[in-house]
Amino acid sequence: MSDAAILPFERAEPSASLPRPIFPLAVRGLALSYGATQVLAGVDLDLGARGCTVVMGPNGAGKSLLLKLLHGLIAPSGGVIDWAGQSPSEVTRRQALVFQRPVLLRRSVGANIDFVLKARGLPRATVRERRTALLAHVGLAEKTDLPARRLSGGEAQRLALARALATEPEVLFLDEPTASLDPASALAIEEIVTRARDLGTRVIFVTHDVGQARRLADDVVFLHRGRVAEHRPAEAFFAAPRSEAAAGYLAGRIVV
């Protein structure tokens, strides 16, 4: 993979000329229900501007829905999501979400990157330059002209990640991006995410993989039955989880 120096998405420090900051994030009493089914209830969360937050929890805990709510893709049934005084829909454009199953356009690898850059109105020369850098960064430079749907699972997810980074997001949401990948492919994804985090992109990462969470997390949000059971620094969480559900989950017991 290429040197970080050529990457086009390094975050600058805030200045007067930049748009309003979107951190701190404050979530209060967030709720989501479908009919009579309450999937998230009373979620409170505070996140700062740096680092990688890993969201963990058993299936059905509401992890993916929490990401979509924070990103403004769905509207909550109750509660408040406050991105430094802005609603989720006001900051969606400054964020990116990588889905568990990458949604790739029926075009070449390079055209998938070009699409988002052109949609943001970037000039052709910049599009070409940034596409080249991004594909090199995720190790897909030699596959630029291949149809995106011919890529392997790991490659497809790296392309989805490159496309997300192409928009220079201030927040990068990842919804179990390595769930169906082999360890080597998962590691490649982790390296890209870590690099983005180190360059200043705020990462919020959903995973079931405890090992992966240990490698990536600066802090951990543990969701259980639609509520935040714990939100603590990663080291403290993994050393001594306070909630019974989290302790059981980390011990490999079945938590429902």
Added chain:
Amino acid sequence: MQGIAEAISLALELVLRADADLLEIVVLSLRVSLTATLTACLIGLPLGALLAVARFPGRQAAIVVVNALMGLPPVVVGLLVYLHLSRAGPLGFLGLLYTPSAMIIAQTILIAPIVTALSRQVLEDLHGEYAEQFRSLCLSRSQMVGALLWDGRFSLMTVALAGFGRAVAEVGAVIVVGGNIDHLTRVMTTAIALETSRGDLALALALGMVLLVIALGVNAAVQGVRINAARHAHV
């Protein structure tokens, strides 16, 4: 009346020596139907995409209407266009009745709903796959429609070919608004109807052969598009 064997023999001769009358009719048929298909696509594809992407009150009703219009009887379309283009009609001043333009208008009206309805279905399926990603990227509606039309291009080509197949094979609308005038508005289907009624089976059969070849060609093109799309992993 000619015997069938004699008629087939004469028909083959007409085709093989590229009879001038035959060629004129075939060329006019293709010009009318291709223009109608192109116009119907220009109307139907964006409309289908809009119905696939937009959510507005009455959308379901609009879809039901468009789907129902796929079954428009050609003679009824012909009659409506006739009423509008006849001298006493609201568009009579254009002087289009009994011209190829009138036939193009009639065929466009006939196949635009087909293109709209089929492309709506194709693009709605595609949009179902892309919708969350598009929302995450904050695309405008026109950007979404553009992306769907481009990514659905192989399926949409088959939609256009289906429209062309319907246009080139219909007789009811074009005979009403075109009048089947020799050297002016005579197309394959109207010529076949006329020559059959006159008992001149050779020309009718020759035109029928050409029409069948075109139908086969359309289907081969559809198949080719699908194979090509699959080869390039675009589906």
